[in-house]
Amino acid sequence: MRDAELMGKIENILFAAGDSMGIGELAAFLGKDEAELTALLEEEIVRREREDSGLVIKRFEDRVQLATREEYAEMLFSLFGESSEEELTRAMLETLSIIAYKQPVTRGEIEELRGVNTSYVLGVLLEKNLIHEAGRKEALGRPILYATSEGFLRHFGLSSLEELPPLPQEA
Numbered sequence: 001m002r003d004a005e006l007m008g009k010i011e012n013i014l015f016a017a018g019d020s021m022g023i024g025e026l027a028a029f030l031g032k033d034e035a036e037l038t039a040l041l042e043e044e045i046v047r048r049e050r051e052d053s054g055l056v057i058k059r060f061e062d063r064v065q066l067a068t069r070e071e072y073a074e075m076l077f078s079l080f081g082e083s084s085e086e087e088l089t090r091a092m093l094e095t096l097s098i099i100a101y102k103q104p105v106t107r108g109e110i111e112e113l114r115g116v117n118t119s120y121v122l123g124v125l126l127e128k129n130l131i132h133e134a135g136r137k138e139a140l141g142r143p144i145l146y147a148t149s150e151g152f153l154r155h156f157g158l159s160s161l162e163e164l165p166p167l168p169q170e171a
Contacts, residue, residue, distance in 0.1 A: 006030065007044055008049035014057070014066035020139050020150060060153045061160045070157070095121045096130060096152065100164060104134040122146065130155060 009030060012080055014021060014167060023041065027034040041057060048056045058067045081155070088096070095118055098110050110118050125131045129151035136142040148161065 003040060004042065006032070010044075011043070011055075011066060014064065017065075018064040020058075020060055020065035024062065025090060026064070058154070059159045060150050063150065089121075091116075091121050092125060095125060096148070098128075099125075099131055099146050100148050100152070103147040104137075105147075106137055106139075106143040106144065106145055108143060110146070126156075 010026060013026065013029070023038055024034050026032075027037045030037070041059070041088075045057050045059060048055075052067055052069075056067055056069050058065045066077065091114075094114060095110055098113050099105055102109065102113075107118055107122060110122075122131070129149055131146050131152065132149040134145045134147035137145050153159065153161075
């Protein structure tokens with residue numbers, strides 16, 4: 001199968017899915033080697049950026065999604081009447097930062113660092129799909145562990161957590 005034909009199939013699958021899909025899942029379905037498919041997707045991501053395509057392929061660690069180009073977001077939001085800005089409060093941003101850099105982390109650990117109750121903030125971040133429950137800590141009471149989600153990567157335009165800026169060194 002030619003690369004163009006394969007990319008056509010991938011585009012259609014991603015369009016129909018409407019959400020991200022695992023590269024391994026795509027490779028298995030298409031009967032292709034995952035490493036080869038990953039290389040083809042990386043080439044396609046670069047090509048679409050270079051050619052100013054209206055649709056781009058976004059990569060979120062081991063998942064990919066067909067998406068609209070950022071520059072067209074405002075136009076689409078005005079057409080469909082959705083708000084382009086999802087406001088995150090300072091408390092939400094502080095909590096997200098702690099989770100992003102320390103994950104997986106418990107509510108108690110977050111509250112110890114922030115010095116305030118975070119129950120409400122965690123609920124909102126879960127509702128916005130910016131974080132998810134990542135299991136339970138093997139400790140007294142087995143508290144819930146929180147980690148960032150794919151929604152976090154999307155919201156901040158990251159492909160992986162490795163793109164987060166380094167924390168400043170403490171003096």
